[in-house]
Structure formats: structure tokens, C-alpha cells
Amino acid sequence: xxxxxxxxxxxxxxxxxxxxxxxRFLHGKGNYVDDVKLPGMLTMVMVxxxxxxxxxxxxxxxxxxxxxxxxxxxxxxxxxxxNLHWMxxxxxxxxxxxxxxxxxHQAQEVCAVIxxxxxxxxxxxxxxxVQYEPMDPIVDPFKALDKDxxxxxxxxxxxxxNQIYHWERGDRAKTDEVIANADVVVKERIHLPRIHVASxxxxxxxxxxxxxxxxxxxxxxxxxPHAIRTVVALVAGHVGLSEEKIRIISPDIGGGFGGKVxxxxxxxxxxxxxxxxxxxxxxxEDRSExxxxxxxxDYHMDCELAATKDGKIQAFKVSTLADHGYTDxxxxxxxxxxxxxxxxxxxxxxxxxxxxxxxxxxNKAPGGVAYRCSFRVTEAVHAIERMVDKLAAKIGKDxxxxxxxxxxxxxxxxxxSPLGWSYDSGxxxxxxxxxxxxxxxxxxxxxxxxxxxxxxxxxxxxSTFTEVVGAGPSKDFDILGIAxxxxxxxxxxxxxxxxxxxxxxxxxxxxxxxYAQILAEELGIPYTDIEIDEGDTxxxxxxxxxxASRSTPTAGAAAAIAARKLRDKGKKxxxxxxxxxxxxxxxxxxxxxVKGAPEKSKTIQEVVFAAYTNIPxxxxxxxxxTHYYDPPNLTFPNGAYICVVEVEKETGAIDVKRFxxxxxxxxxxNPMIVEGQVHGGLTQGIAPxxxxxxxxxxxxxxxxxxxxDYLVPTAVESPHWETGHTITPSPHHPLGxxxxxxxxxxxxxxxxxxxxxDALAPLGIEHLDIPITPAKVWEAIQxxx
Amino acid sequence: xxxxxxxxINGQSVTAEVDSRLLLVHFIRENLDLxxxxxxxxxxxxxxxxxxxxxxSVKSCTYLAVRADGAEITTIEGIAxxxxxxxxQQGFHDQHGLHCGFCTPGMIxxxxxxxxxxxxxxEEEIRWGISGNLCRCTxxxxxxxxxxxxxxxxxxxxxxxx
Numbered sequence: 001x002x003x004x005x006x007x008x009x010x011x012x013x014x015x016x017x018x019x020x021x022x023x024r025f026l027h028g029k030g031n032y033v034d035d036v037k038l039p040g041m042l043t044m045v046m047v048x049x050x051x052x053x054x055x056x057x058x059x060x061x062x063x064x065x066x067x068x069x070x071x072x073x074x075x076x077x078x079x080x081x082x083n084l085h086w087m088x089x090x091x092x093x094x095x096x097x098x099x100x101x102x103x104x105h106q107a108q109e110v111c112a113v114i115x116x117x118x119x120x121x122x123x124x125x126x127x128x129x130v131q132y133e134p135m136d137p138i139v140d141p142f143k144a145l146d147k148d149x150x151x152x153x154x155x156x157x158x159x160x161x162n163q164i165y166h167w168e169r170g171d172r173a174k175t176d177e178v179i180a181n182a183d184v185v186v187k188e189r190i191h192l193p194r195i196h197v198a199s200x201x202x203x204x205x206x207x208x209x210x211x212x213x214x215x216x217x218x219x220x221x222x223x224x225p226h227a228i229r230t231v232v233a234l235v236a237g238h239v240g241l242s243e244e245k246i247r248i249i250s251p252d253i254g255g256g257f258g259g260k261v262x263x264x265x266x267x268x269x270x271x272x273x274x275x276x277x278x279x280x281x282x283x284x285e286d287r288s289e290x291x292x293x294x295x296x297x298d299y300h301m302d303c304e305l306a307a308t309k310d311g312k313i314q315a316f317k318v319s320t321l322a323d324h325g326y327t328d329x330x331x332x333x334x335x336x337x338x339x340x341x342x343x344x345x346x347x348x349x350x351x352x353x354x355x356x357x358x359x360x361x362x363n364k365a366p367g368g369v370a371y372r373c374s375f376r377v378t379e380a381v382h383a384i385e386r387m388v389d390k391l392a393a394k395i396g397k398d399x400x401x402x403x404x405x406x407x408x409x410x411x412x413x414x415x416x417s418p419l420g421w422s423y424d425s426g427x428x429x430x431x432x433x434x435x436x437x438x439x440x441x442x443x444x445x446x447x448x449x450x451x452x453x454x455x456x457x458x459x460x461x462x463s464t465f466t467e468v469v470g471a472g473p474s475k476d477f478d479i480l481g482i483a484x485x486x487x488x489x490x491x492x493x494x495x496x497x498x499x500x501x502x503x504x505x506x507x508x509x510x511x512x513x514x515y516a517q518i519l520a521e522e523l524g525i526p527y528t529d530i531e532i533d534e535g536d537t538x539x540x541x542x543x544x545x546x547x548a549s550r551s552t553p554t555a556g557a558a559a560a561i562a563a564r565k566l567r568d569k570g571k572k573x574x575x576x577x578x579x580x581x582x583x584x585x586x587x588x589x590x591x592x593x594v595k596g597a598p599e600k601s602k603t604i605q606e607v608v609f610a611a612y613t614n615i616p617x618x619x620x621x622x623x624x625x626t627h628y629y630d631p632p633n634l635t636f637p638n639g640a641y642i643c644v645v646e647v648e649k650e651t652g653a654i655d656v657k658r659f660x661x662x663x664x665x666x667x668x669x670n671p672m673i674v675e676g677q678v679h680g681g682l683t684q685g686i687a688p689x690x691x692x693x694x695x696x697x698x699x700x701x702x703x704x705x706x707x708x709d710y711l712v713p714t715a716v717e718s719p720h721w722e723t724g725h726t727i728t729p730s731p732h733h734p735l736g737x738x739x740x741x742x743x744x745x746x747x748x749x750x751x752x753x754x755x756x757x758d759a760l761a762p763l764g765i766e767h768l769d770i771p772i773t774p775a776k777v778w779e780a781i782q783x784x785x
Numbered sequence: 786x787x788x789x790x791x792x793x794i795n796g797q798s799v800t801a802e803v804d805s806r807l808l809l810v811h812f813i814r815e816n817l818d819l820x821x822x823x824x825x826x827x828x829x830x831x832x833x834x835x836x837x838x839x840x841x842s843v844k845s846c847t848y849l850a851v852r853a854d855g856a857e858i859t860t861i862e863g864i865a866x867x868x869x870x871x872x873x874q875q876g877f878h879d880q881h882g883l884h885c886g887f888c889t890p891g892m893i894x895x896x897x898x899x900x901x902x903x904x905x906x907x908e909e910e911i912r913w914g915i916s917g918n919l920c921r922c923t924x925x926x927x928x929x930x931x932x933x934x935x936x937x938x939x940x941x942x943x944x945x946x947x
Contacts, residue, residue: 018878018879018881019878019881021886022877022878022883022886023878024886025883025885025886025889025890026870026874026877026878026883026886026889026893027821027861027862027865027874028819028820028821028822028860028861028862028890029821029862030821030886030887032820032823032887034814034820034823034824035814035820037815037818118811119804119806119807197921198921199885199887199921200823200825200831200833200885200887200888200919200920200921201823201825201885201887202825252885252886253885254823254825254885254886254887254888255884255885255887255921255922257921284824286827287825287826287827287828287831288827507885508883508884508885508886508922509884510884672881673881675881676881676884676922676923676924676927677884678924679923679924679925679926679927680884680921680922680923680924681924682924683921683923683924683925684921684924706826706827706828706830707826707828707830707831707919708828708830712831712919712921714912714915714916714917714918714919714925715911715912715913715915715916715918715920715925715928715929716912716913716916718912718924718925718926720908720926721924721926
């Protein structure tokens with residue numbers, strides 16, 4: 001296990017120090033976007049389409065404009081005058097800011113009403129008279145490629161049908177051959193439905209343009225402020241918005257989970273509105289607007305897993321249909337349209353794999369935004385972990401044993417996966433065994449055998465997943481061409497206290513504490529003496545932001561390396577102060593001393609003071625450093641999760657009795673925060689496994705667009721989580737860390753699904769798609785009895 | 786239509802003229818600039834807007850300001866003296882009961898009411914007690930622990946004052 005190098009007072013890595021950011025949140029003094037109030041600020045409300053697919057015949061603003069306090073109604077035609085009615089998505093598709101002729105999904109933005117107050121703006125929105133001519137929408141993605149399907153995107157020149165792209169990786173012929181000749185092949189079509197991040201704070205902005213200074217300031221719910229600044233400059237450069245005149249401020253963010261990465265149309269309209277009107281404009285999405293624009297997952301995966309008769313996995317094949325709605329708004333790196341989906345070969349050692357995917361347009365909200373996983377890892381892990389369980393059931397082998405026999409062994413790292421990744425580190429066997437011990441796996445197996453004799457339904461489900469997180473390296477990963485690195489800038493003040501700024505942006509992950517701990521570890525300055533600042537593009541160094549578990553792998557590494565640059569400088573100063581040569585100086589946390597004479601020493605604070613007051617001749621004054629970190633590889637967090645459930649035959653009710661999660665996220669900065677991230681991620685794992693999923697009717701209407709029917713788990717549905725760790729440090733990360741926050745969201749759903757399906761196995765039920773609700777279980781039981 | 790209302794908020798008397806349709810949460814946030822009370826759903830499901838109204842936890846996003854005429858209201862800003870923590874705030878800090886902090890004020894206001902009615906709740910009673918408040922970050926384990934810590938602390942305080 002990890003041994004702390006620093007004292008509790010210094011609070012470096014491994015200390016569960018309490019969070020520095022808590023006080024303002026506990027006292028109601030957080031500063032979220034909706035808390036921003038500027039003089040003369042106006043409110044914007046969007047008019048949205050009731051139809052999934054319709055021609056807009058007319059938009060009549062008159063009645064709205066007649067309401068006292070309504071200042072403007074902005075339509076697509078208005079924006080078209082400035083060529084601002086379309087914008088690129090993060091994956092270089094195109095998306096309407098506001099439509100000029102056609103709406104493509106229910107609740108699409110149709111026009112915007114700007115008023116002096118939010119109640120008047122809502123009145124105005126209701127008074128806008130929009131005439132539509134509804135058309136038959138494509139809701140089922142399997143019908144999108146029918147010959148007689150309407151062409152949804154005639155605006156795109158090369159688009160002859162509704163296919164967005166075809167992607168494939170691996171050796172199709174060889175994989176097919178191995179599958180054709182295998183002893184055992186299991187097959188399944190697995191669907192991961194659309195779900196929503198449902199952060200408790202919705203999205204919003206306050207855009208404020210000053211005509212005198214020509215400066216645009218936007219307070220924005222964004223996880224990636226710098227990337228957004230560049231996108232705004234690229235999209236609106238032609239109307240005179242230049243990047244140095246754009247300031248994006250991401251204040252406190254009430255949960256992100258990927259939902260605050262994209263640029264939403266209303267942001268652009270608010271910017272256009274402040275530009276035209278010259279007053280600040282606030283837009284805050286309501287919950288229904290937020291949910292109905294639901295977008296993550298939505299993969300239909302046809303999986304085949306081949307093995308020998310005793311269960312040695314030989315090949316995996318997956319062919320996916322991806323429903324992207326009317327535009328591909330995936331926030332994936334541009335060379336990876338399916339994100340890191342090719343991690344789908346999992347934690348197992350075999351040679352042959354093939355993955356292909358066809359993405360299609362439908363009349364749904366823009367699809368494909370990554371939700372708390374490093375670009376499609378959740379889909380990949382669900383596919384392989386369900387199939388491994390299905391194989392175990394088919395050949396009658398304990399799923400734990402099947403996994404142990406197929407794992408990549410710890411001496412095989414770095415491991416080249418069949419679809420091209422280089423897994424950096426792990427000890428899968430130790431991790432699963434630790435989870436089995438913590439649960440008491442063998443006892444539960446006995447209990448299950450007994451219960452089955454009594455006709456009761458009890459299931460045990462395992463998921464042993466491997467994630468791939470922390471993009472770059474920049475040679476492979478970019479967003480709209482911007483290389484994916486991240487940054488840290490450290491300023492140590494003369495009195496030995498520090499301010500550090502980062503290109504990332506916390507949304508609850510605790511960066512103000514953990515980054516300070518990294519610097520405390522590296523410099524020996526107590527974490528309480530270090531201020532952390534993020535989210536303001538005018539002050540923070542450029543970075544790509546926080547998502548895909550990349551903050552610790554990239555910005556955390558940047559912090560360590562910037563601190564080491566300072567330590568090297570400090571060594572020179574210490575040598576000067578102690579009147580010895582640099583080679584004679586050694587470092588231990590917080591101080592420099594003379595080799596062999598530890599009584600001759602200077603603390604880091606004394607050295608820093610000298611950098612401003614007693615500078616060695618010829619040395620650049622000051623004690624500041626910046627580093628932009630471009631990782632050599634991704635990191636591969638992994639874990640073993642086991643879930644025990646009981647299912648009531650008469651009602652289909654599912655009771656999660658135990659859930660044990662063992663994670664290997666490498667070296668840990670703050671165990672308390674890591675545990676908290678795992679707890680939260682697990683609840684976001686049980687959510688899609690048992691409760692959440694955006695439902696559509698045949699007309700493309702969303703059937704569960706509020707929290708009344710989109711069931712975010714409460715404290716009652718959320719089980720008591722049991723967590724633990726194994727640690728195999730990442731060999732290429734300066735701190736040996738890997739990133740953690742997404743592992744539980746990725747790893748939990750298949751463990752829960754496997755447990756429920758295992759409970760139902762005696763009835764002959766072999767698969768259920770998530771969310772596995774009591775109703776779905778009840779129906780399956782009826783169909784099988 | 787405008788109405789004059791007078792109410793007490795965090796110990797201070799306030800008189801204001803409000804529209805019939807003004808929601809209490811907007812009155813608190815926008816008229817009084819007490820932005821610790823949040824809006825998360827508009828349908829009384831998430832509880833981010835929870836306040837105390839005459840000592841009981843109420844979701845202020847579906848409560849009209851006019852209806853609060855004469856009421857005594859406490860928001861997150863009013864539960865502890867400046868620079869100090871209410872035992873529940875301390876519990877959330879010590880047990881890492883918050884991540885993004887957005888649900889936290891509502892969760893704390895609800896917990897005050899919960900502990901007023903049940904000073905020594907079990908884990909299950911706490912889970913049911915806060916089931917009208919959604920948290921998307923923490924997975925609730927540590928919120929439960931935070932409230933348990935506060936319950937124990939408040940019990941001790943009671944014993945010493947008696």
C-alpha cells in the first residue's frame with residue numbers, strides 16, 4: 001500500500017485531509033452561474049419545438065413583443081444575417097443554433113425571448129406564435145437506414161442517406177474464422193439506452209459584452225473553459241469576436257459528468273443577444289429542458305464471444321448501431337469517433353477481436369456526449385462483462401473462476417490489447433480475489449445454492465473492468481484539432497505561500513484540495529498554504545478541462561513536474577545560501593541539506609524568500625514555474641466489483657443486498673476524496689442499471705422528461721457501498737496515479753445486471769437490457785414460467 | 786397583481802411587494818439575494834430549494850411567496866453565526882458529505898427538520914428522511930454518516946445544556 005512521505009500538517013499524498021473548498025458550499029456562499037447578477041442583466045428563455053420533426057411555416061413575434069418588458073425575440077433568420085445560425089459540434093458535425101426552416105427533435109430550440117425578468121420572458125415565450133408542419137420522424141435507429149427513410153440531413157452536401165460514418169478496428173476475417181471454429185460461441189444484442197447526466201445544477205450562462213472595451217465575458221457552466229473560448233473565437237470570429245477579447249469564467253459548477261462539455265445552442269444565442277443589445281443576458285435551463293436534451297450512450301451492440309469448451313476466451317466481435325440523434329455531438333477526440341470503445345476486449349488475454357460501428361441520424365436530441373466515462377468505455381465494458389458472464393453460464397463455470405483463468409497476468413504489463421491499446425499496469429487477479437474475500441464470495445455461493453433449492457431467486461454478479469483514461473497523448477488525441485494536454489502554473493510568494501492555477505475545472509471533484517496536496521508532496525509547503533485557482537481563461541494557463549478522468553493524469557502530472565522544476569531551482573539557491581556546490585545538496589520533503597551534514601539546511605520557505613531577497617548572482621529572480629503536460633500514454637484504472645441481489649418472484653422487486661467495489665487507480669492523493677468519488681460513481685452506476693433511461697414514443701416524444709418520471713436514485717435506492725483498493729502505480733505517470741472518478745460508473749452497471757440475470761437464471765432467463773426495472777423482471781418471469 | 790407581504794427571514798423582518806405568481810425560491814434568491822437556496826428541478830423532486838418555514842422543511846420552488854406572508858423562514862445562510870458551523874454543517878465537512886455543493890444547502894435544511902423530529906435516527910431512517918432530496922455526486926453513504934455525526938454531536942450538546 002501507499003506510504004505517506006509527508007506529515008499530516010504538510011498533507012501531501014495519501015492523507016485524507018478535509019476539503020479546503022467546503023466552507024463556502026456549507027454556508028450557502030458557493031457562486032454558481034445562476035447566482036451571478038450583473039447590473040442591467042436581462043433574462044433569456046427558449047421557445048422549443050413540440051414536434052420531433054417538422055417544417056417551420058412561420059414565427060410570429062408580435063404578441064410577444066407587445067408584452068411590456070419583452071425586448072427581443074431572436075430567430076434563426078435573425079442569426080442567419082450574421083451567419084451564426086449553425087455551429088460545429090465537438091466532433092465536427094454541424095448543429096443548428098436556431099432553425100430557419102426545420103426542427104429535428106422534440107424540444108429543439110426554435111427561438112429565444114429576451115426580457116427584463118424571467119417571468120416576463122416565460123410569458124413572452126408562450127406568446128410567440130410558431131406554425132409547424134409536422135413530418136413523420138425517424139425514432140427507431142434500425143429504420144434510419146431503410147431505403148424509403150427520409151433523408152434527415154439534406155443540408156450536408158455529401159449525405160446521401162442517414163449513416164454518419166462506419167468505423168472498424170481489428171481483423172474481421174481472422175476473428176470470424178476463430179468464431180466459426182470455436183467450441184463455444186455466445187451471442188447477444190445488448191442495448192445501452194440514452195441516459196442523462198442529470199447534474200443537480202442544470203446548464204446556463206451569463207453573457208456580457210462591453211461595447212467600449214469590446215470584451216465579452218461569459219460565466220458558463222463549462223468543464224472546459226479554454227476549449228470553449230477557442231470554439232467561440234472560431235465560430236464568431238467573423239463578427240469581430242477575437243480570442244483575446246473573450247473571457248470564459250467557469251465559476252462553481254454543480255456537477256458536470258460530461259454534460260457541461262458541449263456548447264449548447266442557447267449559449268451562442270445569449271452571446272449573440274448581449275452582442276446586439278449591449279446588456280448582460282442570463283440563460284438558465286430548466287430541468288425538463290435539461291433532461292429532454294438527453295444524449296449519452298444509445299449503442300445497440302451485437303456481441304459474439306468465442307471460447308474453448310473449458311472456457312478459454314479466443315475471440316470477441318461486436319457490431320454496433322449507434323443512435324446519434326440529429327447530429328453527432330460526441331465530445332470524442334477527432335481521430336476516435338467511437339471514443340475508446342475499442343477497450344471492449346476487456347481485462348482478458350486473447351488474440352482476436354473485431355469491432356465495428358455504424359452511426360446514424362434520427363429525430364432525437366444531439367447524441368453521443370460522453371457521460372462520466374472516458375468516451376464510450378461504459379458501453380465497451382458492459383458488452384464484454386455481460387458476454388463473459390453469458391459464457392460462464394453457458395459452460396456452467398463459476399464466473400469468478402472463468403475470469404481468473406482468462407485475466408491478463410500482472411507480469412504481462414505493459415500489455416498490447418488485440419485492438420491496439422497498451423495497458424500500463426494492473427494486477428487483476430489480486431483485485432478480484434480481494435473483492436471476493438471482502439464479500440465472502442464462497443459463503444454467498446453456498447447460500448445461493450441453498451436458496452435455489454428453496455425456489456428463491458438470489459444472484460451474484462461480477463464485473464472486472466479495465467478503463468482507459470487521461471487523454472492525450474496529444475499526437476493521438478485532440479478536440480476540434482486542439483491537442484489534449486493540460487497545465488499547471490505555480491507561483492510561490494516570498495513568504496513561502498503559493499497560488500497555483502490549472503487548465504482543468506473541478507465540478508465537485510475536490511481539486512482545490514488534491515492539487516494542493518500534490519504540491520505539498522512535491523515542495524513540502526503545507527497544503528493549507530496553497531491556493532488553487534481554475535476556470536477563468538484570463539488567468540488560468542491553457543488546458544483542455546476536466547472530463548474523461550483526465551485531471552489527475554494530465555494536470556496533476558503537470559503540477560508535479562512544475563513543482564520539480566521549482567525544486568531544482570531551489571537546490572541552486574540552497575547551495576548558494578549554504579555555500580556549497582549544488583551536487584552537495586540533498587532534498588527531503590520541505591528542506592534542502594548538505595550531504596553528510598544534515599544540520600546544515602535551509603527550509604523551502606527560506607529558499608523561496610531568498611529567491612526574492614537574496615538572489616544568487618546571475619539567477620533569474622522569483623519562484624514560479626509552469627508546465628504543460630503531454631502524457632506519453634493513457635492510464636488504465638481497473639477494478640473488481642461484486643454485487644449480491646435477491647429478486648422477489650411475485651413482484652419482480654430487486655433488493656441489492658451487498659455491493660463490494662475494489663478499485664486500482666494507482667497511487668492515491670486523498671483516500672477520503674477517492675472513496676467519495678467511488679461512492680458517487682457507484683450510485684451513477686446503479687442508476688442506469690436499474691432506474692434511468694430516456695424513453696421515446698413512436699412520434700419522438702420524450703416520455704420521462706422530469707424528475708417525477710426520470711428516476712435519479714435517492715438515498716433509499718442507493719445501497720450501502722463497500723469499497724477498497726489494490727494499488728499498482730501507473731509506470732509512466734509522475735505520481736503513479738491513474739484517475740478514478742469514472743471507474744465506478746463504468747464498472748457497476750454490468751455487475752448489477754449480471755447479478756440480477758444470475759438470480760433469474762434458474763428460470764431460463766439469459767439476458768435483460770438495462771435499466772432492469774421490477775416491471776421488466778416481472779414480465780420476464782411471466783414469460784418464462 | 787401585487788401583494789404586500791411581511792415575513793421574518795433568518796431573524797430579520799422583511800416587508801416587500803410581490804407578484805401573486807412569484808415563487809418563494811425566487812423571492813429568496815433574487816429579491817433578497819440569498820443565493821444559497823438553489824433550484825434544481827422545478828417539480829419538488831430534488832429538494833435543492835429546501836428551506837425551513839415555521840420550523841418545517843419546505844421546498845420553496847413550489848411555494849408562492851404570498852403564501853409565506855407572516856412566516857418565519859430560515860435559509861442555509863441563517864443556521865449558524867458567521868464563521869461557525871451548525872453541527873450538521875460540521876458533519877458534512879468532517880464526513881465528506883458534499884462534492885459539488887449544489888444539493889448541500891437543501892440537504893442540510895432537510896436534515897435539521899429530520900433531527901428535530903428524530904434526534905437519534907438509524908441509517909435507514911436517515912435514508913428515508915432525506916429521500917426527498919437528490920444528490921448526484923456523493924452516493925449518499927457519506928451524507929448518512931454526516932447526519933449521524935451531527936445527531937450524536939447535538940445529543941451531546943443537549944446533555945451538557947441539561
